[in-house]
Amino acid sequence: MQGKRFSFGKRNAILFLTWRKERDEIIMIKKEEISFNFIQKEAQTGSYQGMRYYLEKKGDQLSATVYPDKFCFVKTPEDQKITREFPNTPDSMPDLIRWLNEQHESGRY
Secondary structure (H helix, E strand, O other): OOOOOOOOOHHHHHHHHHHHHHOOOOOOOOHHHOOHHHHHHOOEEEEEOOEEEEEEEEOOEEEEEEEEOOOOOOOOOHHHOEEEEEEOOHHHHHHHHHHHHHHHHHOOO
16 A cells, blocks of 8 residues: 555545555655755745745755744745755755754744
8 A cells, every 4th residue: 555646535545645654655745746956056935734834955065944824035034944964965865854844843943
């Protein structure tokens, strides 16, 4: 059943997510949604259930910022943003994605 997707209703999708969560496998933001090569050229933005994220290259670092889904990045007050730096390498992408998911789970954004 792992990896199987439901396409016939919200209730079944919730059951599937619950089944995965019981095994500590729930993944909200997936690696396929974030492109290391894209971030090298310009900032990448996205959102997931009330949390927005802004990823950008800053020299030899990747900067990841999460903030509430109320305003755009520029209009969100700095005190509502949480930022973390990661090495600017493809190997750091799993850590960056894990951090984004942890921020969503914690609800601190």
